[in-house]
Amino acid sequence: MATFAKDVGRSGGHAADSYGALSSLLLLSPFLVLLVVAFVYPVGKLLLTSLLSPDLTFEHYEHVASALYVRVFVRTFVIALTVAGITCLLGYPVAWLLARVKGKAAFMMTVCILIPMWTSVLVRSYSWIVLLQRNGIVNEALVGAGLIDEPLKLIYNQGAVIMAMVHVLLPYMILPVYGALKAIPVDLSRASANLGASPVRTFATVILPLSMPGVYAGSLIVFVLALGFYVTPALVGGPSTLLIATLIGQQVTQTFNWPFAAALSTLLLAATIAVTVVFRRFMSFSGRL
Template identity: 55%
Template sequence: MEQVCLETPGAVTSGGSARFLSRGATIVLLVPLALLLAVGFVYPIAQLIKISFFSPDFSLESYRRIVADPLYLLVLGRTFAVAFCVMVLCLVAAYPVAFAMARLQGRNAAIVAACVLIPLWTSVLIRSYAWIVLLQRNGIVNSVLLDAGLISEPLKLIYTEGAVILAVAHVLMPFMILPLYSTLRSIPKELSQAALNLGAGPVVTFLRITLPLSTPGIFAGCVMTFILAIGFYITPTLVGGPSSMMIATLIGQQTTVLLDWSFAAALSTLLLAVTMLLVLVFRKTISLNKGFNGVN
């Protein structure tokens, strides 16, 4: 039976059962996106890099300050360390939730999905203050531990790096769960059933089939949580305090308090460059996995 494909002259071309836009139509559709990307991303980044080098004449003084003062490198290193811990914590805590969401059906799946999505509708500021209530000296956690007799005096839980990691991980958890859920949902259940029928146990089936095929979701979730954690401003400021300053807080101080735009631009440019390098290295490492290559 001959296959019929309806076309609009000059707009689409057909090949088999597929329909493709012509080159002209493709360009017309991509122009608004390209303009939005250029105005909203490329131009601001270019201006940022320009300010870091030209203030007003070409100079590397801002970058020399970053290297010369150990404080700035310490803040930068702390930022990446906290972001990495947040990423790992989110991955460990989110994978079982995403796995359960992908396997559940009906009402149970809807309840779990609501528990994941509802926090996204809550302000980050409110969630940060909630952690202050929980972790402060006279907060709920210390009160419970004192009443249970596990401690003799309140612990210092707030204004620590541990509090920052916990609070930021709580805020970013949905950004890890959703990519994992999408990937796990797309894995055919027949693969796991076939492995079980061939004698593989649940652990071996998970390690040899489910985990490798979920690598794209792991990569997407890790990249999103890592990058978002690096740029977090409100939560580290409220929960961490001055002793746990991160790079976003430092950049904010340079722009709003000290009005040193050149140095703030240099910090931002350095942060952007290191972040892109780490993402490329991470992607190269993950791409060696057969599951990642297979899905893509």
């Protein structure tokens, strides 16, 4: 029996080693073609557009370095970071509760989390306009209750942009955190309680550290998505809350300055890649991922 197992192992290993470089390349060819067509070629075209107008020049990148566009980049990163922080604070308790309820309660919570993801971002953004405009539901309720004398300016400002983006991106924080919490064995909490730890200490010393990979993953997803958000800031934001994606859209559709829009897009892509790489390096160094 042992001899038969060794023979099977040798034959399996031989079969596995029989794939050469050419065979492996052929197996990967559909993915490589898709990668070139859907990513490499568009990014290369974008880079060339930002540099050629019609000769090789860096004037568009020098234009981006002006104070106006630097403020737009800084504002975009600040809002993206704020949205990631708020979604983390709001999403973690929801994910924690979802990981512990069962039956119909778990089903209803899952439905409430997933249905917004299936709803158009445009529809959800317009709903905030209905809620926050001067004659909207919120202002009418406040005026009717006698709390204010005249409608407040609740929309077309940075607060409205952050609130609407948190609403849209919250599920992308809840789901990774829920996955991390669900993977934690229940026996760890029981063992901590048996050793005399209070529920608060168990959460702080056992649950929270083990769920941090989900928190980090959700924060990265939300932050990267918020960097390139276009529809929601364009609808509920004003001139004082111009973000980089909205600026790129204006350069393409209004001023038709494609080279400058390509330079902005290239810098945004480079910033997104840099954030992702730094995040991965940091997490590898800390041993979280």
